Amino acid sequence: MGLYTKLVSGFLFPLHEKLKKHSTVSVREQMEKTQWLSADELEKLQVERLQTFLMDIGQNVPYYRVLFQERGFDPESVHSLKALQQLPVTGKPEIRANSDELKADDAEGLARFNTGGSSGEPLIFYIGNKRVSHDVAAKWRATRWWNVDIGDPELVVWGSPIELGSQDRVRQIRDNLFRTELLPAFEMSSEKLDGFIRTIRTKRPKMLFGYPSAIAHIAAYADEQGIAMNDLGIKVAFVTSERLYDHQREKIETVFGCPVANGYGGRDAGFIAHQCPDGGMHLTAEDIIVEIVDKEGKVLPVGESGEIVITHMATRDFPFVRYPTGDIGILSHKTCSCGRGLPLLEEIQGRTTDFVIAKDGTVLHGLALIYVLRDLPGVASFKIIQETIDLTRVLILQNDGYEKASEVTIREEFKRRLGKEVEISVELVDEIPKEKSGKFRYVVSRIS
Numbered sequence: 451m452g453l454y455t456k457l458v459s460g461f462l463f464p465l466h467e468k469l470k471k472h473s474t475v476s477v478r479e480q481m482e483k484t485q486w487l488s489a490d491e492l493e494k495l496q497v498e499r500l501q502t503f504l505m506d507i508g509q510n511v512p513y514y515r516v517l518f519q520e521r522g523f524d525p526e527s528v529h530s531l532k533a534l535q536q537l538p539v540t541g542k543p544e545i546r547a548n549s550d551e552l553k554a555d556d557a558e559g560l561a562r563f564n565t566g567g568s569s570g571e572p573l574i575f576y577i578g579n580k581r582v583s584h585d586v587a588a589k590w591r592a593t594r595w596w597n598v599d600i601g602d603p604e605l606v607v608w609g610s611p612i613e614l615g616s617q618d619r620v621r622q623i624r625d626n627l628f629r630t631e632l633l634p635a636f637e638m639s640s641e642k643l644d645g646f647i648r649t650i651r652t653k654r655p656k657m658l659f660g661y662p663s664a665i666a667h668i669a670a671y672a673d674e675q676g677i678a679m680n681d682l683g684i685k686v687a688f689v690t691s692e693r694l695y696d697h698q699r700e701k702i703e704t705v706f707g708c709p710v711a712n713g714y715g716g717r718d719a720g721f722i723a724h725q726c727p728d729g730g731m732h733l734t735a736e737d738i739i740v741e742i743v744d745k746e747g748k749v750l751p752v753g754e755s756g757e758i759v760i761t762h763m764a765t766r767d768f769p770f771v772r773y774p775t776g777d778i779g780i781l782s783h784k785t786c787s788c789g790r791g792l793p794l795l796e797e798i799q800g801r802t803t804d805f806v807i808a809k810d811g812t813v814l815h816g817l818a819l820i821y822v823l824r825d826l827p828g829v830a831s832f833k834i835i836q837e838t839i840d841l842t843r844v845l846i847l848q849n850d851g852y853e854k855a856s857e858v859t860i861r862e863e864f865k866r867r868l869g870k871e872v873e874i875s876v877e878l879v880d881e882i883p884k885e886k887s888g889k890f891r892y893v894v895s896r897i898s
Contacts, residue, residue, distance in 0.1 A: 451599060458601025458628055466624065467586070471559075471579055477587035484736050485591070485790045492735050492791050493531065496763075500739065501528040503763040504771075511769055513551040531739060534761060535749055539772045542573045549574065557767040565718050575718060578767030585721045585764075588734045589713075592724035596686040596711055598657045604630040605653060607646075607660030607668070633660075643671045647679070654682045658706070662689040666698035667831075669705035680707025688713060692891065693798065697824065714798050719775050720762045723795050730786030731795040737764045740795075741772070742781055752781045755799060778805070806836045806895050809869025816893030822863040828852025831882045836895040842868060843875045847882050 451459075467474040484495065504525035507514040518525065523536055545552060553560065553576060560576040590600060625631065631653065633646055646668050650658075658665055665687055672679050684706050689698075690713035699710045712731065715722040722738055723731045733740055741749050742756040750756045758779045762770045782796035806814050816834065823832045823844070828851035835843045844860055846852075861874045868874075 452602075454629075455599055455601035459599045462627060463600045467583070472583040472586065473580070474583045474586045474590070477583050478590050481587055481591045481734075481736055482594075485732075485792055487791045489785070489791050489793065492793070496735060496739060497528065497530060499736070499763050500531065500534070500761070501525060503766060503769075504528055506766050507554070507769045507771070510554045510556055510766070511552060512555070513548050514769065514771070516551075534739065534741070534772060537772055539743075539747060539759060539774055540770070541774045545573060545575060549576075552576075552768055554578075554767045560767055563717055565716070573718060576768040578765075580766065581720070581762070581764050581768075583764075584737050585715075588721040588737065589724075592711075592713065592721075592726075592732075593657075593688070595724075595726050596657070596688075596709075598685050601628060602656035602685075603653055604628075604657050604659060605633055605650060605655045606630060607633045607658065607664045640671075643668060647672050647675075647677055650679065651677075651682065654684075656683065656685050658684060658687040658708075660689065661692050662694045662698045662702070662710075662712075663692055665689060666701045669701045673701070673705050679705050682706075684708040686711050690715065695820075695892075714777075714795065716775065719760050719770065719773060720765075722758075722760060722775075723798075726786060726788045726790065728786055728788040730784075730788060730790070730792075731798070732786065732790055732792035733795060735792050738762050740781065740793075742779065743774075752783055753796070755780050755797075758798075806834075806842070806868065806893065807839060807897050808867065809839060809872055814867060816895075818867050819864060820892050822860060826853075826856045826859070828856070832892070833882050834893045836893075836897060839897060840871070841873045841875065843877060845877050845879050845882055847880070848878055 464475045484492065487495065504514075508518045508523075508525045509515065517523070517537070521536065527533070557576075557578055560578055561582075563575055563577055565573045565575075593599065631649070633649065650668075669679070686708055687702050687706060688711045689702075694710070694712045699712075702708075702710050709727070711727075712725040713721070713723070714731065720738060721734055722740065723733045725731050739761040741759040741761075742752075742754065743749055743759050744756050755778060758775045758777045760770065760773050760775060762773070778799040780796040780799070782794040784794055784796070785791075786794060806816060806819065808814060819834050819842075823829055823834075823846075828848050829846055830849040831847040833845040835845070837843060842864060844864070857876045860876055864874045865872060
């Protein structure tokens with residue numbers, strides 16, 4: 451670690467957090483100890499924190515004060531994680547309908563946030579200082595797993611309007627001090643990509659951070675232009691907020707000459723899991739309890755696939771209790787060779803809307819369609835939109851090698867998977883639209 455990085459991570463950033471009344475430093479230091487607890491010790495810690503959390507919100511949050519009374523639920527009786535199953539899920543509809551009642555009576559300094567609304571219905575919610583401190587601490591801990599730290603040069607390839615719209619003078623000075631620079635991921639024209647590559651080569655960052663689709667796109671462009679990017683000393687590329695596909699990981703690692711560290715979480719759900727250098731997707735178990743449930747809301751055994759539901763125990767000012775993320779995943783029985791006792795996610799299979807439904811009702815992962823398109827000649831980029839059970843649109847951004855005959859292959863293969871009666875509309879476009887947040891999704895199903 452360089453002297454300047456030590457100055458930032460050891461003094462400037464802790465001072466920054468203290469001035470903002472965040473407990474990030476002490477939380478991270480504690481997390482770096484608890485990560486080495488055994489699985490049984492971590493579960494005991496979770497149960498203790500869950501009981502304290504539920505007792506707190508049962509007293510101080512109007513929504514849960516009423517809910518607990520109506521259900522005869524006593525938080526003091528919580529002696530296992532299974533006790534959570536006595537409570538209903540609290541999803542976006544419940545949060546929208548009870549926004550004021552979900553604020554703690556003594557909450558101060560709540561910041562208003564919203565999700566990107568890829569489903570067409572953004573969620574407005576609130577975050578307090580404790581939640582911010584714990585999320586930042588979890589991310590910071592995971593960053594240090596890769597032998598980089600706050601203060602090491604970083605380029606952030608991002609598209610959220612929250613970050614892009616808040617680059618005021620004070621924030622710019624802070625970013626300069628911490629040696630982090632934001633590259634807007636909304637527009638990926640050749641001109642913009644040339645600029646991104648010049649910036650990366652000039653800044654020579656120790657780490658990249660951003661959407662996997664955006665970083666992979668920059669990597670692919672550099673590769674096409676014959677520009678070497680593996681001589682810059684980049685140690686790791688952190689990716690999050692979208693599903694990471696194998697071909698994206700391979701492209702990023704090959705072009706930039708560094709490993710890819712996958713992260714999983716969201717602005718609403720928090721920093722749920724991060725990959726360590728040994729490959730394990732470790733849950734932030736000190737703060738977050740993860741359940742996997744089926745369509746009826748029944749909790750599934752470890753190893754089975756279902757929707758990821760989280761309880762974030764650092765959200766007492768505006769609680770997230772049994773919150774359905776809309777993502778499909780699998781918990782793991784395994785332990786990681788790194789030695790950390792933090793439980794693992796076996797797989798994150800994608801959003802519920804990353805799955806498509808065939809005419810006969812069969813549910814297919816979007817990869818079944820992605821593989822048809824990915825290696826076709828002349829297909830620079832694509833997006834698959836299942837509008838109805840009878841209509842799927844395929845948007846294609848072509849390049850010079852595009853072959854019109856590929857459209858026959860697309861229709862045949864899609865019909866083979868979705869049903870021969872399904873209409874497959876292949877549309878050549880000048881630009882592939884992103885979500886409102888700036889994220890990119892290969893597959894979107896608009897069928898409930």
